[in-house]
Amino acid sequence: MYSNATQTKVTCYHCGEDVVEKHYHIKEKEFCCRGCQTVYEIINKSDLCSYYDLEQNPGINQKQEIRKGKFDFLDDAQIIKKLIHFQDDTHQHIIFYLPQMHCASCIWILEHLNKINSGIIKSQVNFIKKEVTIIYNFQETSLKKVAEALTLIGYEPHISLNDVSTDKVKKYDTTAIVKLGIAGFCFGNIMMLSFPEYFSLAKSDDIGLKTWFNYLNLFLALPVFFYSASEFFISGYKGLRQKFLNIDAPIALAVLITFGRSLYEILSGTGAGYLDSMSGIVFFMLIGRYFQNRTYQSISFDRDFTSYFPLGVSVINEDGTEKQISVADLKVGNRIKIHNDEIIPADSILFLGKATIDYSFVTGESLPVEKSIGEIAYAGGKQTSGAIELEVVKEVSQSYLTQLWNNEAFKENKEEVKVSFIHRVSRYFTYFLFSIAAIAAIYWSINDPSKVWGTVTAVLIVACPCALLLSATFTNGNMIRILNKYKLYVKNASVIEYMSEIDTVVFDKTGTITEQGKSEISFQGIELFETQSQLIHSLANQSNHPLSKSIVSFLPFSKRLNIKNYKEFKGFGTSATINGHFIKMGSSDFVLGKDSAQLISGSRVYVSIDEEFIGYFIVKNAYRNGLEKIVSSLHTQFDLKILSGDNSSEENYLKTIFGNKTEMLFEQKPEDKLNFIKHLQNNHKKVLMIGDGLNDAGALKQSNVGIAISDNTNNFSPACDAVLSGKNFTLLKELVNYCRKQKTIIFSSFVLSILYNFVGLFIAVQGDLKPVIAAILMPISSISIVLLTTGLSSFYELKLKKLNPDKSQF
Amino acid sequence: MSAIFIMIGASLLLAIGFLIAFIWSVKSNQYEDDYTPSVRMLFDNTTIQETKQETNNNTKKTK
Numbered sequence: 001m002y003s004n005a006t007q008t009k010v011t012c013y014h015c016g017e018d019v020v021e022k023h024y025h026i027k028e029k030e031f032c033c034r035g036c037q038t039v040y041e042i043i044n045k046s047d048l049c050s051y052y053d054l055e056q057n058p059g060i061n062q063k064q065e066i067r068k069g070k071f072d073f074l075d076d077a078q079i080i081k082k083l084i085h086f087q088d089d090t091h092q093h094i095i096f097y098l099p100q101m102h103c104a105s106c107i108w109i110l111e112h113l114n115k116i117n118s119g120i121i122k123s124q125v126n127f128i129k130k131e132v133t134i135i136y137n138f139q140e141t142s143l144k145k146v147a148e149a150l151t152l153i154g155y156e157p158h159i160s161l162n163d164v165s166t167d168k169v170k171k172y173d174t175t176a177i178v179k180l181g182i183a184g185f186c187f188g189n190i191m192m193l194s195f196p197e198y199f200s201l202a203k204s205d206d207i208g209l210k211t212w213f214n215y216l217n218l219f220l221a222l223p224v225f226f227y228s229a230s231e232f233f234i235s236g237y238k239g240l241r242q243k244f245l246n247i248d249a250p251i252a253l254a255v256l257i258t259f260g261r262s263l264y265e266i267l268s269g270t271g272a273g274y275l276d277s278m279s280g281i282v283f284f285m286l287i288g289r290y291f292q293n294r295t296y297q298s299i300s301f302d303r304d305f306t307s308y309f310p311l312g313v314s315v316i317n318e319d320g321t322e323k324q325i326s327v328a329d330l331k332v333g334n335r336i337k338i339h340n341d342e343i344i345p346a347d348s349i350l351f352l353g354k355a356t357i358d359y360s361f362v363t364g365e366s367l368p369v370e371k372s373i374g375e376i377a378y379a380g381g382k383q384t385s386g387a388i389e390l391e392v393v394k395e396v397s398q399s400y401l402t403q404l405w406n407n408e409a410f411k412e413n414k415e416e417v418k419v420s421f422i423h424r425v426s427r428y429f430t431y432f433l434f435s436i437a438a439i440a441a442i443y444w445s446i447n448d449p450s451k452v453w454g455t456v457t458a459v460l461i462v463a464c465p466c467a468l469l470l471s472a473t474f475t476n477g478n479m480i481r482i483l484n485k486y487k488l489y490v491k492n493a494s495v496i497e498y499m500s501e502i503d504t505v506v507f508d509k510t511g512t513i514t515e516q517g518k519s520e521i522s523f524q525g526i527e528l529f530e531t532q533s534q535l536i537h538s539l540a541n542q543s544n545h546p547l548s549k550s551i552v553s554f555l556p557f558s559k560r561l562n563i564k565n566y567k568e569f570k571g572f573g574t575s576a577t578i579n580g581h582f583i584k585m586g587s588s589d590f591v592l593g594k595d596s597a598q599l600i601s602g603s604r605v606y607v608s609i610d611e612e613f614i615g616y617f618i619v620k621n622a623y624r625n626g627l628e629k630i631v632s633s634l635h636t637q638f639d640l641k642i643l644s645g646d647n648s649s650e651e652n653y654l655k656t657i658f659g660n661k662t663e664m665l666f667e668q669k670p671e672d673k674l675n676f677i678k679h680l681q682n683n684h685k686k687v688l689m690i691g692d693g694l695n696d697a698g699a700l701k702q703s704n705v706g707i708a709i710s711d712n713t714n715n716f717s718p719a720c721d722a723v724l725s726g727k728n729f730t731l732l733k734e735l736v737n738y739c740r741k742q743k744t745i746i747f748s749s750f751v752l753s754i755l756y757n758f759v760g761l762f763i764a765v766q767g768d769l770k771p772v773i774a775a776i777l778m779p780i781s782s783i784s785i786v787l788l789t790t791g792l793s794s795f796y797e798l799k800l801k802k803l804n805p806d807k808s809q810f
Numbered sequence: 811m812s813a814i815f816i817m818i819g820a821s822l823l824l825a826i827g828f829l830i831a832f833i834w835s836v837k838s839n840q841y842e843d844d845y846t847p848s849v850r851m852l853f854d855n856t857t858i859q860e861t862k863q864e865t866n867n868n869t870k871k872t873k
Contacts, residue, residue, distance in 0.1 A: 050853075054853075104849045104852070107846060107849050107850065108853055111850070125846050125850075126842070126843040126846060127843065127845045127846040127849070128843055128844070128845050128846070129843070174836045174837055174839070174841075177836050177841060178833055178836055178837070181829065181832050181833065181836065182829065182833075185825070185829045185832075189822065189825060193818070209814065209815075212815055212818075213818075216818070216822065
């Protein structure tokens, strides 16, 4: 299996990353870090090496070490009770969300967990949801040990505050499929039993057979009418009660009339009715709905801060002992301990330790902020430099960040506010239909009163508005599927319609137009030799400052050098004697002894070796590839704006990309962003907000369409209408324009269905509608609509296809 | 001609049997995850049997 040994570039046997340091190897297998090696040892020891045979380098990189005791809170009986799904005398069932899951090997090893922890009875993976259900014996092992066993092999379960909220179990809804199955079954059988009727096989003397078939049809139509079609009746009735004629009302009416007339004909023995058409309509419409409402199980669109916050936190008691409690139970005055890479769950005051807090996700500030003792640290920030102790000053639900979720924007439901254009069209259609029925009724009441009843019902049966609904649902379903292919995951079909009305695009900066966690570095000065870069690397490696960390990742790795007299001057820089050379690194004031000129963009780090200035590093935000191109193409069509939580240090650079006219606002609080969007909307703008972090959550919710950019769809993204992969950011304009085609497609298929309707109506108004005509017209019109919408949406996709930068499948 | 009454009835009953089987399969969440089983069935049999035996041993121990 080890095919990489002969290549010059060695990749880690476990995770497949390039091996830089050749420290870690077992026999001929190389590893990139100690973590990966440890995982391999465990897997090897447990006799689970098939893991490496199923896929090449299937592992998850272990460079980031996970703190021991991270899962201590899982020993708390209260927390266990809230997390587990089922418990009997010996067993507990738990479902863990494992975002790292990505391949067949993952499934294999996760279903063989009992080799690692024998207390685990059974583990079953749901790959689509990235979940594993584990049944374990809680007398032999514990929830904490199960979580640790998973962490040990590199699958750290994601446990957040949201997991203990009340409605945690999202039930898999099967009723739609059952309704569809029953409607399809009955439709097929009714059609089959109607064949004698279609071809007049049953002669009038064979009354017995005819009646038998008709009654069987009636029997089969009952579940369709009462069960499968029930949602149309309920929704139509609800709409009418609010004095609103929605799209389901005319459909419910058509189904009701068809069923009523068929019932009358069969019971009175005057005809066979139109039960085949009725069940066919219901079947096709349910397919359309199912197709449109298919959701992505692995993407959640309604996350709030609780999915981002941790579940447990260590509280330090007065006697100095640590205790794990649930974040929800934190009280003002609690002393908490936050370890490296943990999120601060509540607004608190720094008490002990050195805090460097990364707020990029919460406020949009691109660089971590250093806090000194006594300063307040807001909830949501991620500690990046060792353990700290804090005292809680506000409860979780009261904190600066979570206040945002109390805003009214989170209370109203977008879908209920707006009325889709399909509803409007369907209303006109209904009026049109009623007037035709009325004209036919008047005509026949003068000429042949016996035909009135038959004609009116026939008009309503044949000119079913379902064509409109079918056009809409199949177009939407197909467009959602195609957008999905381009990594734009929309929450529901109405998002497509809102998207087509957009005239203003608002960008967040950090993480949206810049790439998250990346910065662009360049060195200006003398040419760096290996020895010099090694010295700088060694010094930068000592510091936890974000700029030092960027420099470390920029320079090639060096041997460990002998470091003496390391000193760090907060806010200025660092110095040390390495291999006999005295190196200084930091601000120009610190290194050169004088202030430098104002910067256009980014921060500079000056370096001197042996008191001789050699140059400086420029650390800038790394903007997404192709940003300039997409901005200039968007400019022609939309009003662009930038709304950033960060400081204005990049303003001049952004102006070179976005132009001087683009409105740019910096240092925006989450509420400011929300209010800015509201202000735009009050000026009748239709706003598309593009953001990524928690601070954009309000703006995303308030905007007409909120798109969250995510470089990894498994990562947390705030509540939004759609999630777009960062790789396909450059497709934004084309994706929006694609959504604009929705109306065109729906209208063209609607025109087609009108043509069929005219043929049907023409026959119906003459008062002579044979069931066979209805039975032929109905499926033909339905199928041709489906073909037309599919064809058109694929045709418009061609433009997207040409530009797609990321061809990998989901 | 009376045979057709019985035949149609019987065929319908048979079909309803399949409908019930379908509903049962949906209700028992067999359509919830349509990807994992397709991967699972390709795994090496030997190891899975081993695991099963071990699982049985474990359950025996606990009883």
